[in-house]
Amino acid sequence: MSALDKDTVKNIAFLSRLEVPEEKLEPIAQDLSKILEWVEQLSEVDTDGVEAMSSVAEMSLHWRKDEVTSGDQPDLVLQNAPDQDDHCYLVPKVVE
């Protein structure tokens, strides 16, 4: 289960939206395989009937009031934008 081939790495890279040059696919496949092989040891732990940890701290979720406390700050929201116009972020045209 743990040895990854180049194609799998290519898929993971796309799923992660990372452009990986062709020549790096193989070394990455080896690196990732090594890591996955190493974490494989977990399969020997018996976890039947064990709940997955859902939160570290034993606390209850804080609920906030339904009040408008933020907004009307388009200049701050957009101040770091690489490309913007008319208070909108711009991206290459999306075709649907």
Place this chain on the structure above:
Amino acid sequence: MTKLTHLTLAEARDGLKSGDFSAVELTKAHIDAMEANKDLNAFITEMPELALEQAASSDAKIKSGDAGAMEGLPIGMKDLFCTEGVRTTAASKILDNFIPPYESTVSGNLKKAGAVMVGKTNLDEFAMGSANITSAFGNVKNPWSADAGKDLVPGGSSGGSAAAVAGGLCLAATGTDTGGSIRQPASFTGIVGLKPTYGRCSRWGIVAFASSLDQAGPMTKTVRDSAIMLQSMAGYDVHDSTSAPMDLPDFEAALTGDIKGLKIGIPKEYKVDGMPQEIIDLWKKGEDMLKDAGAEIVEVSLPHTKYALATYYIVAPAEASSNLARYDGVRYGHRAEGELESLDDLYCKTRGQGFGDEVQRRIMIGTYVLSAGYYDAYYAKAQKIRTLISQDFKKAYETCDVILTPTCPSAAFGIGENEDDPVKMYLNDVFTVPTSLAGLPGMSVPTGLSEGGLPLGLQLIGRPFDEETLLRTAGVLETAAAFTAKPKMLGA
């Protein structure tokens, strides 16, 4: 008079109060040290002008009696804390031009307490690393390098903060710890590093690595300094749903020096194969020191320890792969140059160029372990083992109050070592990771020197939200160890 940069935070605080020197003088001394030691590469962004302005205003406040708890004390801020109007990079190219329009809760708390920020400290890119070699802004050099005769890593990911404090460039610094990123560099540089209980410090405004693990904490020269700084950093924050709605105790007051009758747990599973003799010896020494101070030593068992590291290297990358999805070149940060054919092209190029190799590796691992067909085998399994690890600690705390372990399996190593194999690098975190997975407070205290003359720390692990007992024990260990060694570069 001692050089101002050799003072502890507590000494400087008292000196300011009694008027021995001004905040501007104190800050100036540290800025000079920062200037003189640029080769450490401890800072990504230096802020001398702002710092001096802040110091001047601190002096005014001290004079008028409005001084905060950390008024006028120059500190370093890990460049993972968003600082309003000051570039925040996470040591990544993808954020190399990001100026937050907001201030993180923790840095804001420190500001309110009067602390003077001299600069943003270097780190591993997105806090992913144990040697501070993954920063897009270059390696950080350990101030103890001269002692070893070669360039050493300061540890990571809070390597810049550790080097800045150990090298006297600031009195203290903030760190963040996900799997050991405060404690391990503290051990490598001979300072004190405290990772509080998960939920003690707000995560709001800290660039996230792994949300269920990340926790901010102080990196200081002494245990008392950690208590002082934690007091200002911590506290409930309604903006962080995982922040603990608890009042803060007086941490400094917890340093009574008395641990008589306290039960110190020694987890047998931490005696891992191939542990260097000097680490075993140091650990035993620590045990003896606490025993001599009146504590009782008990053996405890943390049976799932050996699975902690692998668990961590599933959980942390999984969360990171999702947390780092927002860096896409659309709203802020780096965007790939040149012709972009499509949105996906923009994403892939931006992220491919913007993230370094280690970050990309972890994103891909995280993506893989969460993907369809693998979720149960990896992520769900790891979260279950995390429950077991947490239960181990709970059980251990039925028979002890604080647990003592080494912080790291070795002293600082040379830059370029351990880089060939990611798993080998990950092993640095073997003793710090279980604490993180269980959300417990952990602290590294410099306790001795390696055969090569480099600092080594011991780790104390406390019960959830019992930083007081942790600090008290650390104070006793610190006093007993009487660790006074300083790196040669300080000329002491």
Place this chain on the structure above:
Amino acid sequence: MAYIIKGETGDWELVIGLEVHCQVISNAKLFSGASTKFGAEPNHNVAFLDAGMPGMLPVINEKCIEQAVRTGLGLKAQINEYSEFSRKNYFYADLPLGYQISQFDKPIVGEGTMVLDLEGGETKEVGIERLHMEIDAGKSQHDQHPSKSYIDLNRAGVCLMEIVSKPDMSSPEEAGAYVRKLRSIVRYLETCDGNMDEGSMRCDVNVSVRKVGETELRTRTETKNVNSVRFVMQAIEAEAARQVEVYEDGGEIVQETRLFDPTKGETRSMRSKEHAHDYRYFPDPDLLPLILPEGFVENIKKTLPELPDEKKDRFINELGLSPYDASVLVAEKDKADFYEEVAKGRDGKLAANWVITNLFGALNKLGKGIDESPVSAENLGKLVELISNDTISGRIAKDVFEIMIETGDDPEKIVEEKGLKQITDTGAIEAAIDEIIAANQDKVEEIRGGKGKMLGWFVGQVMKATQGKANPGMVNKLLRDKIMG
């Protein structure tokens, strides 16, 4: 009636399930303090969290939790006291965090049921699979620039309830009735404004077809973002027809996401979604599990209004309405409220007739909503009363109503001013009758000779002579007495 597509190879039936996204009524977004107000300038209703800024964290809005539970109760559904938020990971320009905070395997609301009101007063029960909370995405606009899309995040982070039905529907009409009923329920509950044209309610339609008699489900397609009841029905019709054609041409249906093009009346594959998605759901580590405190659900239950089904039952059982009339009246709460005011203390059935036939008819012609009705409920009630107590006849009432629609006047005043009061004075009616009988002796003979139909002609003449004000019952009786003896 079953909806069947007659194919060359036999009869096909439809299996339809709907996923409806309802925008929750709240002041602020689900996890940020930005406003949810519709129609703001681009990126004005955006908190730093909504823009996916580093280090920003979600904190849940209690109102949204209440609204989800309220809706769940309205759907007679299981409320889960423990639920979790998960991250649904994918990249898109209008998804600033790189993931949608949603609920995956532990939603806040589980199984429930909804009753559809079909034509002719028929009903059908449809299962609800679940309701979960999630955040909305932003909006991309593609027509402002030749090579760039514009991203506005005002909507990003607004709380949505995704309500998933079981695949229990088998015709476009049922799907339409489902959407209308759901809209009616959320409007009654005031948890969603149901305005489909503003995107407050958006439907994803899952359709598959199978040969009549088959028990297995075939592959379904999902047609996204269909934004009116009519389009939902058209999209299903078009998509089902397409699927049948594909099968009959020997092809296979692939599980895919499609878009409905209302101008062409057809669905088409969404190429941009062709990449197999792998959403990598996992519990959001920024949020703890959502646990409803004791009494929370009970307290909301206490504040639930009477819902359309209950109201309908009451209208049928207490006011004597037909199931059809009742369902028409309860479909929209303001219409039902209007009707109740008209009917209060009066003849419910008569009131229903006047509201449905006359008022709704007139409003329809005027293109006005019930809230803009020139006739107030009070005045229409008075009109009904004038009929019931024989002050005016039904025919005169129609004239009075015409005037009311134009002027909005009180019917009592109209009747008074125009002297439209029904003549119930026997003497006056007798006088008119006598006059007409005298002038038409030949016709009287015809009736006596067995041509009973002729009596109607006399009634008409008398009504004419009294300008329609004579009480028709009395006219009939007196005529009969006088002619037939």
